[in-house]
Structures are given as structure tokens and as C-alpha cells.
Amino acid sequence: MKRPASWNSRLAAAGLAVLMAGALTACGGSGKEASGEGAGAVKLQLKWVPQAQFAGYYVALEKGYYKDEGLSVTIVPGGPDIVPEQQVANGSADIGVDWVASLLAHQEQGLPLVEIAQVYQKSGLVLVSRKSAGIAGPSDLKGKKVGNWMGGNEFELLALFDKYKLNPSKDLQFAKQGFTMDQFLGGELDAASAMTYNEYQVVLEQGIPEAELSVIDMNKEGVGMLEDNLFANKDWLAKNKETAAKFLRASLKGWKDAVEDQEGAVDIVMKSADAASTSRDHQLKMMKEVAKLVAPDGFDIGKLGMIDEEAFRQTAEIALKFGVIQKAADAGTAYTTEIYGMAAK
Structure with missing residues (x-):
């Protein structure tokens, strides 16, 4: 099966933009850009506007977890015209958030990207x-x-x-x-x-x-595909492994807090969310469901962000069967567990 025209168009546009916009800075979508103070600068590109879907990063920023690691992190909102893989590949952002299937497709197109952590363990x-x-x-x-x-x-x-x-x-x-x-x-x-x-x-x-x-x-039917993951530009990562590990350590600490204190996490998210298009009540409901994907029932919360090989394999196989990618994904190059291991130390 061929990819939908919109999928092909998105990839083509991404590839062209990478060639033409290597020196551009990230463009934000709808929502407020959030940043903190510190020594090492890191830009995180979200796949959508500020909402509880990304609560862990906002919690880490608000509570100073990035600053504690010596990092200055800027969270850049996404939007309908923002392709996270494009932003990371052209250097506008250092780390991005998107679904695994999308990442695999962009990797196949030759973009130098690699997954470093799997934040959502289940499909929503x-x-x-x-x-x-x-x-x-x-x-x-x-x-x-x-x-x-x-x-x-x-x-x-x-x-x-x-x-x-x-x-x-x-x-x-x-x-x-x-x-x-x-x-x-x-x-x-x-x-x-x-x-x-x-x-x-x-x-x-x-x-x-x-x-x-x-x-x-989709999970109960055995056809769930992995969604929100963290990925980086391979070239940037090769020179900034310690920075990436520090970022991941702080982010996962933020996610742990978000899962355990959902009310507090939503209070933080609402500082960056567009109050005209959402409500605290909706964001709280979102946070409760997001927590079930980040740390499902029976999941060891100490393993937040781990990449489940079997879940990745299932995602990659579905992606291949239905034309998201044309060749079988190579787990050895699609993701790395090195940064996760460093962050755990």
C-alpha cells in the first residue's frame, strides 16, 4: 500500500526544508514558548500546542529540574504546520517529540534522527x-x-x-x-x-x-503503535551525549511528578496553554489519561522512558505492512538506549 498523498507531501516538504533552512531558528506554533535559565542550551520541539500531553517537560522546567542539571531548556510549541523531525534535522531544535511511525518514515527519507526515549508506553x-x-x-x-x-x-x-x-x-x-x-x-x-x-x-x-x-x-486488539517519543539529531547527539542524558534525566523526573501529582502538573501546563482554546478541567482529564499511557497499570515507574523492544517491533511491522516505510526498520539505527542508560546513572 502506498503512503497517503498527505504523508508523502509532508515528507517531501520536510526534506526540502532541511536542505534550505539549515541555519533557521525554530518556528513556534500556537501557544507560548517556555524557557528556563542555565548553562547548556537545549531546544525541545513539541508536536502540538502546550497541553497535558507534554506535561512532564513543563513540570521539569517549572520546578527547575533542567536548571539543576545545568541546562537552559526552551520548549517550542508545535502546530499544524510544524514537523518536529524537520526542525530537529535542520538544527532549529535539538530534541523533538513525535510518534514513532512518523520518526521511522523520516529516518527512511534520510534525515539523521535517532530515538533516545519512549515516553508513551501505550497507544492512546x-x-x-x-x-x-x-x-x-x-x-x-x-x-x-x-x-x-x-x-x-x-x-x-x-x-x-x-x-x-x-x-x-x-x-x-x-x-x-x-x-x-x-x-x-x-x-x-x-x-x-x-x-x-x-x-x-x-x-x-x-x-x-x-x-x-x-x-x-488498539492496545487490547494487539495493533497499538507507539506514540510520543523523544528523538535527537544524530550529529548533535554525537557531540552532546552528556547534555542529552541530563535533559532526559530531568524530563523523566518531571514526568514522574506529573504522573504522581496530576493536579499540580495541570496547574503548570495552564501557564503555557492557550486559555481561550482549552480549560483546566479538560487538561486535567487529559492528564489523567496521559498518565495511563506514560505509566500503564503494573508499569515500574522507575522505568519511565524505556524503549520496549517488542512494542517497537510491533510498531515497525505495522508501519512496514501498511506503507509508512518501504523497508524493514533497523532497530539498531532507529533508536539508541545509550542515553537512557546514561540518564539512569
Whole structure:
């Protein structure tokens, strides 16, 4: 299967920008840029605007954990026109946050990037439907209208369809979904894609009780793909291993605090979030769900940020099968555990 046109366009644009903009400084998206004081300067490029999805970094900055490591960290918001891999590859940022599948695709395009830590241990993607739609499980998707944002976000669903022998072109109507939940709420979609920490909460906030909803969890179905990870420019990393380790150590300390004190973490996030487009209540709900992805039930919180080889393998295999990448990913070059090991000392 070929990559969606939007995915190919994104990669092509990224490659061109890397060649033309090597000396540019990072461009922020919507939201406030946050920074601290210290000796070693590090720029972190987020994949989206300031929200609880990235709470650990804001907590580390607010509490001085980066400063304690001798670092001056600037957190640069992302946005719809920001490609974290591009920003890190061209030197506008030193470290970035994005989903693993996206990182693999950009690595295959030749960008000198390597993963250094896996912050989210589970996928946050689910399919949500009203029970009245009669979708108790994946097999019931046959004949239904199922939504997804597409553009690289659909691969877990394609793996789900494949597992249950559903042809998305014949057995169901696979439709492009907007970035709001309006189509689902208005009854245009039988099932809609949602992140547990965002869109699913939007549905609940609209007054639909959980008891009236059915949820298909990609993790439980065995088709979950790893999401938010930390990656660096290989050239920068070769010269700044100690700096990267210090950054990671402080970041994971911030994530530990965020998981254990979610109310406090949200208070910190709200200082950088756009108050006109979100609320503390929504961010708190997001934080509670994000914590479940960063430190799932039974997970040793002392291993925050570890890269699970099996989860990485599953992500890479799905990425290969459905055209995110054209060649099998080489774990030996896609990620390194060296920085994580240094940070743990």
C-alpha cells in the first residue's frame, strides 16, 4: 500500500526544508514558548500546542529540574504546520517529540534522527461509537461508516481491519474525519477515531454517558503503535551525549511528578496553554489519561522512558505492512538506549 498523498507531501516538504533552512531558528506554533535559565542550551520541539500531553517537560522546567542539571531548556510549541523531525534535522531544535511511525518514515527519507526515549508506553488511539450503532467489537464494523483523520493516523485502524479480515474499500466506509468530533456527535459517523486523552474526553464533555458508548482499544486488539517519543539529531547527539542524558534525566523526573501529582502538573501546563482554546478541567482529564499511557497499570515507574523492544517491533511491522516505510526498520539505527542508560546513572 502506498503512503497517503498527505504523508508523502509532508515528507517531501520536510526534506526540502532541511536542505534550505539549515541555519533557521525554530518556528513556534500556537501557544507560548517556555524557557528556563542555565548553562547548556537545549531546544525541545513539541508536536502540538502546550497541553497535558507534554506535561512532564513543563513540570521539569517549572520546578527547575533542567536548571539543576545545568541546562537552559526552551520548549517550542508545535502546530499544524510544524514537523518536529524537520526542525530537529535542520538544527532549529535539538530534541523533538513525535510518534514513532512518523520518526521511522523520516529516518527512511534520510534525515539523521535517532530515538533516545519512549515516553508513551501505550497507544492512546481508540474507536468510539454509540452502543445504539451496534458495534460491540471490530467485526461489527462491517457495513459501518468509520472515521479517521488520515494523513498518517490511520495505520492502526488498517491493521485492525486486516486482523478481522475487513476490506476498508468494500466491507465498510472508511471516511476522512475532521479534527473535531462534530461528525460523530452529529451522527455522520458510526464510529470515530479518538485519542483517550483528547477527543474521547470531548465526547464525554458533550454529555454522552460512558454507559452509552462502545470503545475499541488498539492496545487490547494487539495493533497499538507507539506514540510520543523523544528523538535527537544524530550529529548533535554525537557531540552532546552528556547534555542529552541530563535533559532526559530531568524530563523523566518531571514526568514522574506529573504522573504522581496530576493536579499540580495541570496547574503548570495552564501557564503555557492557550486559555481561550482549552480549560483546566479538560487538561486535567487529559492528564489523567496521559498518565495511563506514560505509566500503564503494573508499569515500574522507575522505568519511565524505556524503549520496549517488542512494542517497537510491533510498531515497525505495522508501519512496514501498511506503507509508512518501504523497508524493514533497523532497530539498531532507529533508536539508541545509550542515553537512557546514561540518564539512569
